[in-house]
Amino acid sequence: MSTASRAAAGQKLAEYNNNPVNVLQIMRQIQLQAGCVDADAIEMLSDGLGIPRAQLLALVQFYSFLHLEPRGKYDLYLSDSITDRMLGSLETAEVLTRELGLSPEGHSEDGEISLSTTSCTGLCERGPAMIANGHAIQRVDTKRAKEIAKLITSGIPVEDWPVVWKAIDDVIVKKGPLLGKTLTPGAAIERAMRLGPHLTIAELEVSGLRGCGGAGFPTHLKWETCRSIDADQRFVVCNADEGEPGTFKDRALLNQYAEVLLEGMTVCAVTIGAKTGYIYLRHEYEFLRAQLLQHIEARREAGLLGRNILGHHGTDFEIYVYMGAGSYVCGEESALLESLEGKRGIPRIRPPFPVTRGLWGKPTIVNNVETLCYAAGILEHGAAFVMHKGNEPGWKLLSVSGDCAKPGIYEIPLGTPISEVLAECGASDVQAIQVGGPGGELISEEESGRLLPFDDVNTGGSFIVFDSTRDMFDVASNFTHFFAHESCGFCTPCRAGTKLMAQMTDKILDGHGARLDIDQIHTLNRVMTQASHCGLGQKAAVPILTTFEKFPESFHQRMEDVDYKPAFDVDAAIERSREIVSEERSS
Amino acid sequence: MSQTIKIDGVTVPFVEGQTIIQAAQDADIFIPHLCYHPDYSANGSCKMCTCRVNGRQMSSCTTKAAAGQVVESNTEEINSERRVLAQMLFVEGNHHCPSCEQSGNCVLQNMAHRLGMTALTFPNFYPGRPTDASHPDILLNRDRCIYCELCVRASRESDGKDVFCISGRSENKRLAINSRSGELLDSGLTRDDAAASVCPVGALIRKREGFATPIGEREFDRNPGQAVNIRAGTLPKLPRQPGQKIRVATCSLAGCFGCHMSLLDIDERLVDLVQVVEFDRTPLDDIKDFTQDCDIGLIEGGVCNTENVETLRKFRKHCKVLIAVGACAINGGVPSLRNGIDVRELLETSYVDGLGVDNPGIPTDPELPYILENVSPIHEVVKVDYFLPGCPPPADAFWHILSNIAQDEQPDLPYDLMHFD
Secondary structure, three states: OHHHHHHHHHHHHHHOOOOHHHHHHHHHHHHHHHOOOOHHHHHHHHHHHOOOHHHHHHHHHHOOOOOOOOOOOEEEEEEOOHHHHHOOHHHHHHHHHHHOOOOOOOEOOOOOEEEEEEOOOOOHHHOOOEEEOOEEEOOOOHHHHHHHHHHHHOOOOHHHOOHHHHOOOOOEEEOOHHHHOOOOOOHHHHHHHHHHHHHHHHHHHHHOOEOOOOOOOEHHHHHHHHHHOOOOOOEEEEEEOOOOOOOOHHHHHHHHOHHHHHHHHHHHHHHHOOOEEEEEEOHHHHHHHHHHHHHHHHHHHOOOOEOOHHHOOOOOEEEEEEEOOOOHHHHOHHHHHHHHOOOOOOOOOOOOOOOOOOHHHOOEEEEEHHHHHHHHHHHHHOHHHHEEHHHEEOEEEEEEEEOOOOOEEEEEEOOOEHHHHHHHOOOOOEEEEEEOOOOOEEEEHHHOOOEOOOOOOOOOOEEEEEEOOOOHHHHHHHHHHHHHHHOOOOOHHHHHHHHHHHHHHHHHHOOOOOHHHHHHHHHHHHHHHHHOOOHHHHHOOHHHHHHHHHOHHHHHOOOOOOOOOOOOOHHHHOHHHHHHHHHHHHO | OOEEEEEOOEEEEEOOOOEHHHHHHHOOOOOOOOOOOOOOOOOOOOOOOEEEEOOEEEEOOOOEOOOOOEEEOOOHHHHHHHHHHHHHHHHHOOOOHHHOOOOOOOHHHHHHHHOOOOOOOOOOOOOOOOEEOOOOOEEEEHHHOOOOOHHHHHHHHHOOOOOEEEEOOHHHOEEEEOOOOOOOOOOOOOOOOHHHHOOOOOOEEEOOOOOOOOOOOOHHHHOOOOOOOOOOOOOOOOOOOOOOOEEEEEEEOEOOOHHHHHHHOOOOHHHHHHHHEEEOOEOOOOEOOOOOOEEEEEEEOEEEEHHHHHHHHHHHHHEEEEEEEHHHHHHOOHHHHHOOOOHHHHHHHHHOOOOOOOOOOOOOOOOOOOEEEEEEOHHHOOOOOEEEOOOOOOHHHHHHHHHHHHOOOOOOOOHHHOOOO
């Protein structure tokens, strides 16, 4: 494998002109080509890029899809999000493990196959999902798992697997202005140029556009701040690291509305005065990369990107697609910028915020895919673009998944009651809805009169429905483990706290829970909320605590009414000793 | 006119650009911290210096002082959070003060001491990260690393070498070495580098100096600093007739009996003690089993085999109040250094390959207890009501606590009697 990694390293170094800025891109390519970024590859990269070895090692060990040890020729990741579990991913894993004769760790004896789990792959409405050698494979139920096992056993490369498995179409159920109206390429840019930055930003202000990634920060303020800071260089970054479990609306936009996104990025660029833009696309969306590059190229040819955009002398803007390598935290804007700079995705100390000091220390706009798309619509058609009945502004895309008849993308006016979405998506026998992903809010059926973003129940787009057959403790446990897995480990409360939280969840799951554990979870929550460096740690205890509060019976059925119960299990603790003693006796 | 902020009600001047912790240090106000060091850029990762700044909790090492700020630091609310942070750092690594070269010079230990952290109530992770002893002068024990990144910063900012780097994420985070071998030996690190002596804990230590200064005479032994906050433990009330003695049982599980020795070190006060205490099952009087239920059970040592489990459960059953005594009972202590080593290797080292082993062979007699996969602190097996730290706890600490209880007072361990080593 070492030869393969060295060959790949040599090739990719040449392809990227030994430019250290591209270190993560190079590593990702080596991984895809050689199955690992091993010590030999690191050695070559260190010499070629002038980056210390340990820093390269640190990258490999930080990002989920990079590996020091070789992965199999068939490199499989099964999505372990709650929506995949609800669609049977555990059974899928069982079938694959059995049919392919894999070890519990997911390796075949000859090392040709590797199977691991990974966090949400963004195919929530078409799970169980899998990433196979970089290809997204949908609806891997037990039947498809058996077929996959057969293909692998027959040595059929993933490239030759049935096309329908990989055809990720988007189910757009409800269209509002963004999904419904046709936009003319270049029209928004043209108008933004005509209006000039002040009026462009004023238009955004009237439209009430807020960040659609989940934070809901007013977009015009971001753009205005970034624009008004004295700097020789500015950047536009599109956050396409859609990692929030249960969210796939950006996937649909990138797939079907890439033109609109590129238009929005260019509008932003001409408004704030940026020459360079990046789309930070999550590794799991590799299947969208090529077509995105084609769109960029086509727009360049049409004079909508590149030099002298729309014939305006000196208006230059280039967009590059930069791939992530597997890290949920990189969805946080400052962590994303670190990753763009080729570092581990650790959220920065804020302030300063990216608008004042972002990429390479320069003022940077980091906007979500959806936000930039809306910006394009608003600039082409004016703020009226986002007005709805009662002349209130604002729409939001929802990714609806879980127990409902019509999962898919819904564009809803701000302030829509949850119950309305439930009715539209054909959800019956609803027990609860997780809005905004694991760190969002768990809404019980009784609360479904509450209003969707931004001000009552906020969401970046995730909307997962659970019917009454679901065990809400399992849901909370899945979320808790997700946070422990994705913690970047930078700060104490999140690094240790998420792991402790996962341990306590397991303790309760195993029937060893007691009142003291709930007290401990409350204690941890207080410290994690108050002291964590970023939102991940601050929110990590929320699923367990909200579930305990709203669905106490899911806990009580697993717990005795006692103060203390140890996790300690004497039989498990002496299993190894017993084994050794019995071996000795029989020898 | 210089600008000011208020820290816990005290007006503190600051210079433009200073962080809150810098302003506090200039004014001799102590804010607990681990990853902050005045010589290096701020990291903001340990979160120990978190303060409430204008109502919002912020890291005081990364938050700039601004005129009129109101900072709360030394409050029970914030100190109790810091105590949890200290606990988190202890349980995620292997922080066994009694066997650590850095004991008495360790900033984490001192911080826990000042915060009144008497127990680890969260489960220990016992990580088993690789140790690097390759360098002739410097040792890296990763199980003690708290990821403060001071060595990373010192090597970069002071030594200009970039020897260290943080790798991995979540619980798999590791301190990585920048060298061809990945070890310290060929990293270019030298004994007199700033990075070699900046470690606030015992993760990165210079060889052959560990015990140059005896325990008891080290930096924080001489001057532990003001206690930030001592939390009195609360014990359930013991129903007794007036004048009735408290009934005490003691035992040592996986311990060295050092805690028992220390109890005996109260010397002539033993005479006073037996006026108020009746000893039941204890090696001190050689009573082998409980004659009746007791008020207090003092447990020394961790839980390493099935016999320990049985004894401990019996103590829990027969004692109204159970006190974990000493480092081994509280976090596994020295015996738990074996955690992470396979049981077969342990048994073979002891009974087959060990020095001076006669008639080698792993014992299989059914009378013998099984050893557990890990040595556990006692609170992971039974509920514990109070923790008396130390290795051993000083004689005066025993005297103090037992006197408190005999007088129906809540035990209140004085700051100077609290030790982790």
